[in-house]
Amino acid sequence: MRHFRWPLIGLLLGALSACGEEPASDSVRETGxxxxxxxxxxxxxxxETQSEQDDDFLNPANLWVDEGGKLFLSETGVSAACxxxxxxxxxxxxxxxxxxxxxxxxxxxxxxxxxxxxxxxxRHQQADPLEYESEPLLSLTTYVASLSRGQAISxxxxxxxxxxxxxxxxxxxxxxxxxxxxxxxxxxxxxxxxLRGDTISQGHSNGFPAYRLEWQTLGSLxxxxxxxxxxxxxxxxxxxxxxxxxxxxxxRVRAQGLPMETPAIRR
Amino acid sequence: xxxxxxxxxxxxxxxxxxxxxxxxxxxxxxxxxxxxxxEAIPRDIITHFVCLYNGEAVFEADFFPSVAANxxxxxxxxxxxxxxxxxxxxxxxxxVSSQTANIxxxx
Amino acid sequence: MKPEQPSTDIDxxxxxxxxMGLAVASFLPLSTKAAPADMQAAVKELFGDRPLxxxxxxxxxxxxxxxxxxxxxxxxxxxxxxxEDYVKKIAVFSPRNPIPNLVQFTLGPRTGLARVSTRIRLAxxxxxxxxxxxxxxxxxxxxxxxxxxxxxxxxx
Numbered sequence: 001m002r003h004f005r006w007p008l009i010g011l012l013l014g015a016l017s018a019c020g021e022e023p024a025s026d027s028v029r030e031t032g033x034x035x036x037x038x039x040x041x042x043x044x045x046x047x048e049t050q051s052e053q054d055d056d057f058l059n060p061a062n063l064w065v066d067e068g069g070k071l072f073l074s075e076t077g078v079s080a081a082c083x084x085x086x087x088x089x090x091x092x093x094x095x096x097x098x099x100x101x102x103x104x105x106x107x108x109x110x111x112x113x114x115x116x117x118x119x120x121x122x123r124h125q126q127a128d129p130l131e132y133e134s135e136p137l138l139s140l141t142t143y144v145a146s147l148s149r150g151q152a153i154s155x156x157x158x159x160x161x162x163x164x165x166x167x168x169x170x171x172x173x174x175x176x177x178x179x180x181x182x183x184x185x186x187x188x189x190x191x192x193x194x195l196r197g198d199t200i201s202q203g204h205s206n207g208f209p210a211y212r213l214e215w216q217t218l219g220s221l222x223x224x225x226x227x228x229x230x231x232x233x234x235x236x237x238x239x240x241x242x243x244x245x246x247x248x249x250x251x252r253v254r255a256q257g258l259p260m261e262t263p264a265i266r267r
Numbered sequence: 268x269x270x271x272x273x274x275x276x277x278x279x280x281x282x283x284x285x286x287x288x289x290x291x292x293x294x295x296x297x298x299x300x301x302x303x304x305x306e307a308i309p310r311d312i313i314t315h316f317v318c319l320y321n322g323e324a325v326f327e328a329d330f331f332p333s334v335a336a337n338x339x340x341x342x343x344x345x346x347x348x349x350x351x352x353x354x355x356x357x358x359x360x361x362x363v364s365s366q367t368a369n370i371x372x373x374x
Numbered sequence: 375m376k377p378e379q380p381s382t383d384i385d386x387x388x389x390x391x392x393x394m395g396l397a398v399a400s401f402l403p404l405s406t407k408a409a410p411a412d413m414q415a416a417v418k419e420l421f422g423d424r425p426l427x428x429x430x431x432x433x434x435x436x437x438x439x440x441x442x443x444x445x446x447x448x449x450x451x452x453x454x455x456x457x458e459d460y461v462k463k464i465a466v467f468s469p470r471n472p473i474p475n476l477v478q479f480t481l482g483p484r485t486g487l488a489r490v491s492t493r494i495r496l497a498x499x500x501x502x503x504x505x506x507x508x509x510x511x512x513x514x515x516x517x518x519x520x521x522x523x524x525x526x527x528x529x530x
Contacts, residue, residue: 045440046436046438046439046440047436048436048440048446049440052446057272057274057288057290058290058339060290060292060336060337060339062272063270063272063290063292063337064270066270066272067270195526195527196523196524196525196526197523197524197525197526198523198525198526200526213440213441213443213444214441214443214525216294216295216335216336216337216443216444217294217336217337227527228527230527231526231527232527267440267441267525284486284487285486297472297495299472320484323484324480324482325482325484325485326479326480326481326482326485327479327480328477328478328479328480328490328492329477329478329479329480330477331473331475331476331477332472332473332495333468333471333473333475333476333477333494333495333496334476334477334492334493334494334495335443335444335445335492335493335494335495336443336444338492338493339491339492339493340490340491340492341448341489341490341491341492342479342485342489342490342491343485343486343487343489344484344485344486345484345485345486347484
């Protein structure tokens with residue numbers, strides 16, 4: 001049973017069973033969304049919010065892009081600014097954010113963009129790592145991600161990334177919390193339908209770090225994950241936790257080449 | 268000083284009506300929210316905005332807690348003479364944040 | 375598997391206590407909700423007993439607000455904006471927010487165009503009132519309704 005489960009039976013059991021449900025599919029790359037139905041969270045915004053996101057001035061998230069740009073240029077620790085390496089030529093960061101999370105070859109760990117920025121700080125700038133959700137880290141992450149705006153998120157999955165991918169996929173498909181819901185229940189099976197006043201999106205990460213109207217500020221993807229978990233009354237994981245990093249990797253591949261929208265506005 | 272974004276034309280013809288935009292980073296804490304332990308979070312808002320054109324106020328706004336976080340304004344003024352546009356925000360504690368833009372007006 | 379130590383912003387026990395406190399508080403007749411009467415009082419405090427004339431004011435606000443924390447609002451007042459005939463003040467009022475005054479703008483002949491855009495917070499579905507005071511003392515007004523819905527996942 002463990003190694004061979006038909007999608008139909010899996011769906012049925014998924015609807016009926018308690019926590020610990022296994023993913024419905026064997027195939028490594030198969031996710032719950034059909035490729036021709038992939039759509040960004042942008043599509044679920046009202047026209048006013050969409051135009052707010054599109055307007056370079058109106059989009060409040062650009063306040064963080066501005067700050068991030070300043071930090072990128074300023075000296076940090078005892079070493080030079082980010083821009084001194086990443087300003088020109090091959091080292092420019094345009095498009096870099098589309099590849100994250102990915103394996104850091106030196107350590108073998110899975111890192112996301114926030115993690116990579118901190119590794120750069122500690123390894124190359126003799127600076128202390130920045131705390132998750134701190135204003136400087138949010139600003140830098142948003143700035144670097146904004147350099148990839150409009151570019152397709154990478155679906156590449158190396159062999160050593162696959163184990164993390166599976167962990168993320170399992171997390172996505174596992175029911176949890178008081179409401180006993182998995183990410184899949186809403187974002188694979190019921191996207192487009194109403195949940196109170198909201199239309200359920202597909203739960204993509206392509207706009208993060210994003211300005212969330214509910215937060216009245218900009219926040220990271222892990223903050224969003226924590227809100228999702230809290231929303232179904234499950235124990236939120238910590239920022240930068242292994243589960244969330246793996247989930248972030250799963251979402252990167254699941255997005256199937258959606259263009260990055262950072263910095264986006266989301267509800 | 269809070270992060271600020273302003274937008275103003277650099278050059279304009281005399282008498283032309285120009286659009287001005289101002290965005291400032293601020294939580295605009297209403298004073299009505301409660302923390303995770305039920306404690307009241309005190310009010311902390313920007314209360315006043317003024318746009319000064321060569322020192323003369325051409326547009327003002329009084330903000331109440333109902334103005335959204337990271338307050339944003341689009342307003343207009345007539346380009347009269349070359350000089351400086353100052354965008355100035357004052358919060359409830361009297362702290363001032365401001366940014367200027369130069370404008371060159373051709374007659 | 376032992377769950378990680380919850381961080382301070384979502385402390386589960388505190389969340390439940392706070393949440394229950396909030397649920398109880400919402401039933402108490404506190405002064406955290408304005409009534410239409412409060413709005414009328416606020417208009418009177420600012421503009422006295424002068425009558426409000428409908429017309430000449432256009433409110434652009436989404437019919438359904440994405441989120442009550444940030445609702446885009448644009449106000450246009452018909453006026454030549456000359457030194458003889460201009461808009462002095464534009465005030466926005468709410469019949470439902472805890473404080474009936476939302477925002478006020480002071481204009482003058484130099485303003486050129488009596489149009490302002492901003493983003494406001496609305497504590498629920500309501501019809502906001504905009505009053506524009508002209509240089510001759512007359513008051514023009516308009517009202518517009520917008521629906522503010524509850525978010526899908528409420529985490530307090």
